Amino acid sequence: MEIANLSKNFASIPVFEGLDLSISSGEFVCLVGGSGSGKSTLLNIVAGLDHADGGTVLAPPAAVMFQESALLPWLSAAGNISLALKFAGVPRQDRQQRTQELLNLVRLPDAGYRLVHQLSGGMQQRVALARALAQNRSLLLMDEPFSALDSITRDFLHDELEDIWRATGRTIVLVTHNVREAIRLGQRVILLASDQGSIAGEWRVSDTQRHDAVAGAALAETIRTVLHREVHGLAAVS
Known part of the structure; x- marks a missing residue:
């Protein structure tokens, strides 16, 4: 840069x-x-x-992370990540596996089904980080x-x-x-x-x-x- x-x-x-x-x-x-x-x-x-x-x-x-996680509250943790993968052009058949890989990377392997309000502040930021990484920038x-x-x-x-x-x-x-x-x-x-x-x-x-x-x-x-x-x-x- x-x-x-x-x-x-x-x-x-x-x-x-x-x-x-x-x-x-x-x-x-x-x-x-x-x-x-x-x-x-x-x-x-x-x-x-x-x-x-x-x-x-x-x-x-660039991918961007802010002070607030800015996750979409009507989607699950996995849904927020999968949406970012969709926008990044990842084919539908590959999104579930890639979403799980990203959840594993931020050490939330079993939290994919949870909605945003069911996540602690730290967990929300980890999902936001996974979503940023999903953009593959x-x-x-x-x-x-x-x-x-x-x-x-x-x-x-x-x-x-x-x-x-x-x-x-x-x-x-x-x-x-x-x-x-x-x-x-x-x-x-x-x-x-x-x-x-x-x-x-x-x-x-x-x-x-x-x-x-x-x-x-x-x-x-x-x-x-x-x-x-x-x-x-x-x-x-x-």
């Missing part, structure tokens, strides 16, 4: 002015930043849900998909997502306000500045930092320091 000289305005207020960003195939990147830094807007532009006012965005078609965009979940469920889904990423080789871009979540999941953490969406910082994350609490905490403190300096500095100017 290549973004060059991206600009975007809302009511003549610039969100991005000349943003450049490159993400390699198969990379897991997390975007962090203060409110108004343009994280969700950037994902929407890449996904084609919003338009840029200038610059270029070169990216493959090489790029997965995730906009704070775990923010509404309790910490235990969130930690479990972090492990699940990492396993799926390694198994599928997809490129993943995840937006989060949680610095520790970004370090837990991302190979690279990018901090968007609140001032016109420039990049205020960028960090490579080692496997040790990702999985060791002490190393992860040290990196998180470094990122938070830059984030707080950037946000508070902007507030002082304002």
